[in-house]
Structure formats: C-alpha cells, structure tokens
Amino acid sequence: MSPLKDNSIFSWTYELVADTLGGPEWLAYGLGALAVIMVVVNGFLLIGTIFTWMERKVVGRFQSRVGPNRVGPFGILQAVADAVKLLFQEDIVPRRADRLLFNAAPIVMLAPSLLALAVIPFGAGSYVADLNIGVLYVVAMSGIASLAVLIAGYASGNKLALLGSMRAVAMLLSYEIPLVMALLGITILAGSMSMVDIIAAQSVPFVLVSPLGALIFLIAMSAELNRPPFDVTEAESELVAGYLTEYSGMKFGVFYLAEFSNVVLAGALFAILFLDGWEWAILPSHLWFLIKVFGFLFVASWVRATLPRMRIDQILTFAWKYLFPLSLVNVLALAVETIAWPDPSGLQLWIMVAINWAIAAAAIPLLSLVVHLGEPARAGRRIPLSEEVF
Amino acid sequence: MENAFTEVAFWTLSIVTVGGALGVVRTHNMFRAALLLVVSFVGVAGIFALVNAEFLAVVQLLVYAGGVAVLVIFAAMITTNVTEGNRSTGTQPFAVLVSLVLLSALVSAIVQAEWALLPDDMPAPLAAAFVDTPAALGRMLLNEFVLPFEIAGVVLLAAVIGALSLVRER
Numbered sequence: 150m151s152p153l154k155d156n157s158i159f160s161w162t163y164e165l166v167a168d169t170l171g172g173p174e175w176l177a178y179g180l181g182a183l184a185v186i187m188v189v190v191n192g193f194l195l196i197g198t199i200f201t202w203m204e205r206k207v208v209g210r211f212q213s214r215v216g217p218n219r220v221g222p223f224g225i226l227q228a229v230a231d232a233v234k235l236l237f238q239e240d241i242v243p244r245r246a247d248r249l250l251f252n253a254a255p256i257v258m259l260a261p262s263l264l265a266l267a268v269i270p271f272g273a274g275s276y277v278a279d280l281n282i283g284v285l286y287v288v289a290m291s292g293i294a295s296l297a298v299l300i301a302g303y304a305s306g307n308k309l310a311l312l313g314s315m316r317a318v319a320m321l322l323s324y325e326i327p328l329v330m331a332l333l334g335i336t337i338l339a340g341s342m343s344m345v346d347i348i349a350a351q352s353v354p355f356v357l358v359s360p361l362g363a364l365i366f367l368i369a370m371s372a373e374l375n376r377p378p379f380d381v382t383e384a385e386s387e388l389v390a391g392y393l394t395e396y397s398g399m400k401f402g403v404f405y406l407a408e409f410s411n412v413v414l415a416g417a418l419f420a421i422l423f424l425d426g427w428e429w430a431i432l433p434s435h436l437w438f439l440i441k442v443f444g445f446l447f448v449a450s451w452v453r454a455t456l457p458r459m460r461i462d463q464i465l466t467f468a469w470k471y472l473f474p475l476s477l478v479n480v481l482a483l484a485v486e487t488i489a490w491p492d493p494s495g496l497q498l499w500i501m502v503a504i505n506w507a508i509a510a511a512a513i514p515l516l517s518l519v520v521h522l523g524e525p526a527r528a529g530r531r532i533p534l535s536e537e538v539f
Numbered sequence: 540m541e542n543a544f545t546e547v548a549f550w551t552l553s554i555v556t557v558g559g560a561l562g563v564v565r566t567h568n569m570f571r572a573a574l575l576l577v578v579s580f581v582g583v584a585g586i587f588a589l590v591n592a593e594f595l596a597v598v599q600l601l602v603y604a605g606g607v608a609v610l611v612i613f614a615a616m617i618t619t620n621v622t623e624g625n626r627s628t629g630t631q632p633f634a635v636l637v638s639l640v641l642l643s644a645l646v647s648a649i650v651q652a653e654w655a656l657l658p659d660d661m662p663a664p665l666a667a668a669f670v671d672t673p674a675a676l677g678r679m680l681l682n683e684f685v686l687p688f689e690i691a692g693v694v695l696l697a698a699v700i701g702a703l704s705l706v707r708e709r
Contacts, residue, residue, distance in 0.1 A: 250571070282597050282673055289597045292605025296577060299612050303570050315616075318609060325605075342673060 157275075158185050185277060189266050196442070197410030198228045203443075204409070204450045211454035235402040243395050245306030254304060255396070255403035258297035262411050265290040269417050270344050272427045272435035283344040284332050287418060288325075291373060294411070295321040298392055301404075305395040313391025316381050316461050320372055323468035324379075328369035330476035334362040334483045335422050348426035353498045356423040361479040361509045363423045365472055370415045371452060372464070375408065378456040379464055416445035470520045478512050548589055556582030569615040577608045594672045 162184040167177035202217065202225055209216025217224035242251055268283040270276035280286055295318050302314020336342050338358060339350035347355075356363045372379040381391075393404055420426060420441035427434035459467070482505060490497045559579030563572045580603040587596035680688050 247568075247570075250574070280593060281671055282594050285594070285597045285601065285673075289601035289605060292601055295605065295609055296574075296612075299609065300574065303612075303616070311616075315613075318613070322606075322609065 158188055189271075189277060190263055192271075193263070193266055193413065194406065194410060196439075197406055197413050198232075199225075200413055200446050201231070201405070201409045202228045203446060204453070207447060207450040208454045211451070232402060235399050238398040240398040240400070241395075243306050246395065247304040247306065250300050250304035251395075252400070254297050254301035255400045255407070257300060258294060259403055259407040259410070261290040261293040261297075262407060262414050265414060268344050269414070270348065270421065270426060271417075272433070272438055275435070276345065279343055279345045281341070281343050284336060284342040284347070284422075288329055288332065291411075292325065294407075301396070302392040305392065307395050310392045310394045313381075313394070317375065317392065320379060320381065320461070320464055320468075323465055324369040324372035324472070327365050327468065327472040327476040328373060330473070330480055331359075331362040331366040331369065332422070334359050334476075334479050337480070337483050337487050340487075344421050344426075348421060348428060351425040351428070352495060353502060354423060354425040357502045358498060358505060359423075359479065359483060360506055361475060361512065362483070363419075364509070364513075365476050365479065366419065366423070367448075368472060369468075370419070371449070372468070374411050374415060376412070376449065377453045378459045380458060381461045381464060412446065412449055413442065416442040416449070419445050466520070471516055475512060475516060478508065482508050545589065549586070552582050552585040552589065555579075556586065570612065573608060573612045573615050576611060577604050580604045580608065592672065594676060 159181040163177045163181040166172040166180050167174060172180075205227070206216040206224070217227035220226040220230045242248055265287045267277040268280050268286055270279070298314045298317045298321070302311045302317075305311070335347060335355055338355060339347040341347060341350070371377075393401060396404060417438075420438060424441045426441075427438040429437045432440075486493075486501050486504065490501070493501060556579050559575045559577075559582060562575035563579065566572050566575065580599060584596045584599040584604070587593075587599055
C-alpha cells in the first residue's frame with residue numbers, strides 16, 4: 150500500500166496492535182505511522198537540542214571561555230534548564246499584535262523542517278519515504294520558512310520586527326537561487342532527485358566531484374539558516390532582535406528550536422548530498438550518518454565563532470553578483486561532463502574530480518577580481534545605508 | 540479503505556482550497572488575504588499529490604507558496620493601509636462580471652473535455668512515465684516542447700530586463 154510497509158518501526162507496531170492485541174487494521178496502521186513520526190521527529194529535535202548546547206560549548210572554547218558547565222556533566226542539561234525557564238516565562242502578546250498570526254508564526258516556522266524529515270535517509274534503509282523528488286521537496290519545505298519570518302515580522306506590530314523580517318526575506322529569496330543551482334548540479338550528477346539514489350550514485354563523494362557545488366551549498370545554506378555571517382535579521386546593534394523581538398516564553402523557544410533544528414537538517418542534507426550519506430566502512434550506518442552530521446554542525450559553529458556579520462547590501466550583492474555566476478559555472482561544467490560521460494566509471498569520475506577542482510580554483514579568484522562587495526567611496530557617488538536597502 | 544481515504548482527503552483539500560480562496564476575497568486585511576492565498580495554494584498542491592502528480596505538487600508549493608506568495612505579501616505591505624484594506628474604487632461589479640465569465644469558461648472547458656481514462660494494462664513506457672514523472676516531464680520539455688519552453692524563458696528575461704530598467708537609478 151505504501152513505502153511504510155518496509156519500515157521496521159512501522160511493521161513492529163502494526164503487528165503488535167493488529168496481531169498480538171487483535172485491534173482493527175486502521176488503528177494498527179494509524180498507530181504504526183504515529184510511532185514512526187514519534188521516533189523521527191523526537192530524535193531530530195533531540196539532536197537539535199544537543200546542538201544548542203554543543204554550539205555554546207564550541208563557541209565558548211573558540212573565545213577562550215568554558216561555556217555552560219553548571220547543569221549536569223559538562224553542562225549538557227543546560228538545554229533542558231533553558232526549556233524549563235522558557236516554559237515558566239510570562240507569555241506576552243503586544244497590544245498592537247495580530248494575535249492569531251502572532252501565535253501561528255512559530256508553528257509555521259517549525260512545521261516545514263519537520264515535514265522535510267520525511268525524505269531524509271538516516272541510515273541504510275531507514276527513511277520514512279523515498280520520494281523520487283526528494284531534493285525538490287526539501288527545497289519547497291525550506292521555502293515556506295520565509296513565510297513564517299514574514300508572518301512573525303508583520304504580526305508583532307513592531308517596526309523593527311517588520312524591518313528585520315523584510316531584510317530576512319530579501320536575503321532568503323536571493324540565496325535560494327544559488328542553493329537550488331548547487332542542488333541542480335548534484336541532481337545532474339546522480340541522475341535522480343531521490344535521496345536514496347543520490348547516496349547510491351556516490352562511488353566518489355560528491356564533495357570531491359563538485360567542490361564548487363559544496364562551497365555554494367555551504368554558503369547559501371548558512372544564509373538560509375540566518376547564521377553568521379548572514380545573521381542580519383537579528384543584528385542586535387541595528388534591529389534589537391529582528392522578527393524575534395516581541396517573542397518571549399515558549400513561542401520564542403519554538404523559534405529557537407526551529408533555528409537550531411534547521412541547522413541539523415542542513416547537516417543531514419550536506420551529509421547525504423556531498424558526503425555519501427550513511428555509507429562508509431566498519432561502523433554501523435546510523436553512526437556514520439550522525440558523525441557526518443555532527444562534523445557539519447562543528448563547522449557551522451566554527452564559522453559562527455570566526456566570521457563577523459556582513460552588511461545587508463553586501464550580502465545581497467554577494468548572492469547575485471558572486472554566488473549566482475559561480476553556481477552557473479558549476480552547473481555548466483557538471484552538465485557538460487555528464488553529457489561526455491553519461492555513466493562514469495571510477496577513473497572517469499576521478500578525471501571529473503580533477504577538472505572540477507581546476508575549474509573551482511580558476512573561477513573563484515577570477516570572479517573575486519570582478520566583484521567588489523564594499524565599493525570604494527568615489528566622489529559624487531553615495532554608498533547606500535543598509536536601512537535604505539531594507 | 541483506500542477509496543474512503545481518497546474521498547475524505549479530496550473533500551478536505553477542496554474545502555481548504557475553496558475556503559482559502561473565498562477568504563482572500565472576503566477579508567479586508569491585505570496581509571491575511573495574502574496568507575489565505577497560500578492556504579489555497581497548499582490545498583491545490585494537496586490535490587495534485589492526491590492524483591499522483593507529486594512533482595507538480597512540490598512545484599506548486601515551491602513556486603506559489605514559497606515564491607509568488609512572498610512577492611504578493613511584499614507588494615501588499617507597500618500598499619497604504621495593510622490592515623484596513625484600500626478604499627473601494629467602484630470596480631467591484633466589473634470584477635464580478637469578469638470572474639464569472641472566466642469561471643464559466645473554465646467550468647465548460649473542464650466539463651466538455653474528453654478525459655481519457657488510463658487503461659489498467661498500460662504499455663510499459665507509459666507506466667514508467669507515471670513512476671518517474673520528473674524525468675518524463677524533463678524529456679518532453681526539452682524535446683517536443685522545447686520551443687514553448689524557450690519562449691517562456693525569453694518572456695521571463697524580458698520581464699526581468701523591464702523591471703530593472705524601471706527601477707534603474709538615473
């Protein structure tokens with residue numbers, strides 16, 4: 150009836166309810182599906198919660214601090230303490246807010262990333278659904294998050310929140326294009342949009358075959374996730390906290406959790422698309438997948454601790470004048486190579502690796518000669534202030 | 540069971556779609572109207588998914604719910620009074636007339652079209668196309684329908700250039 154039949158959690162629950170307890174079929178089906186959802190969603194949110202602690206710890210070490218170390222061993226229960234604190238905080242809705250939309254925004258923010266989980270393979274054979282449009286599905290889901298940002302900004306009834314959300318959406322829309330182009334390159338290479346097929350196609354990890362694609366994906370993803378150096382939405386010095394300004398208590402908690410869980414989702418995507426997913430030797434596949442995801446999370450924290458924030462006009466210029474042409478070069482190179490070798494053997498793949506690294510090494514410095522982010526002040530030409538752009 | 544599920548899903552999605560669309564015209568809050576439009580788009584995507592057109596469903600979400608709706612919201616925010624709506628310009632009767640004509644044209648087209656039901660024993664290539672719709676659509680777009688596809692591209696390019704020349708600093 151559906152791909153769920155292959156799922157071991159599903160069939161275990163199904164058999165327990167239908168055969169052992171003698172329940173009706175529809176109940177067994179529903180409970181089985183619920184069990185799968187419970188495991189996947191809670192596992193994902195648990196990793197997201199661990200990441201909130203891990204990031205504080207890692208960034209702390211980068212800044213010669215200890216990071217959280219009071220609650221539990223190594224402060225690992227800090228996230229729990231934070232959640233409890235947020236739960237007990239007063240729930241404030243501003244008088245000028247649009248109450249309904251104000252309450253809906255956190256849900257609209259978190260729901261798409263949970264929906265996107267459906268197509269993520271966590272290990273050999275463990276996924277909820279293997280859609281033949283997996284990559285596109287994830288992109289569509291991440292696009293809905295920009296709506297949540299707009300809703301939050303508008304519903305807060307606060308000018309700074311609105312300004313922050315307008316900036317955020319301008320940035321999200323701009324970076325979605327290079328992101329999708331990078332994914333297009335992967336789709337061309339693998340000849341499929343299904344996550345499982347993409348992992349199967351990687352006899353050489355795609356991070357080697359398509360270094361430009363991986364770089365563009367990393368940069369565009371950190372913009373999509375509102376992470377430094379692209380975190381203008383919450384630029385404290387300019388906008389208080391952007392669209393989050395008016396949120397408190399658990400509504401803020403949901404936004405916070407969604408933000409961190411989205412980084413985990415991005416890590417899972419990077420592991421699948423560029424690092425050969427769960428495939429590697431010796432260790433069990435789920436463990437490999439977790440190791441790769443946490444590797445990505447560490448790099449994400451590293452970037453956060455290292456790079457300063459960019460100005461909004463620089464960010465948009467960077468997306469359109471630098472990343473976009475770079476992604477076109479990437480797609481063109483991969484398409485030509487795929488036409489030349491429709492079904493590449495091991496050696497041909499390594500030749501592709503060499504060519505693509507050469508292209509990357511040439512294209513990145515060449516483009517940076519042409520594009521200037523911070524234009525030098527010339528007489529008679531005014532540099533627009535960031536507020537005037539958005 | 541599958542049939543009952545399909546019925547329930549179809550009617551739920553239809554109510555969501557039509558209800559959302561009605562909400563768009565009825566509400567005075569421009570921002571909420573734009574969001575109700577998204578609800579309607581999502582309903583349509585659900586109906587696409589229900590008839591096994593997953594690719595269309597996802598594209599519907601990506602382009603309409605993720606792209607077009609956001610642009611509509613941007614445009615709505617620029618209008619003078621987002622929460623109250625704009626003053627009526629007295630063109631409502633005309634708008635009703637146009638929509639009725641459009642609706643009747645669409646309905647008659649749908650009713651009069653000859654919907655070929657797929658045979659149970661489909662020939663292999665046709666059956667394969669239903670399993671892997673994106674690949675089949677891609678081949679058709681770049682072979683049989685390459686001219687319309689390219690024309691659409693040129694039209695979009697013209698729109699981009701037009702927009703740029705409109706906002707260019709003089």
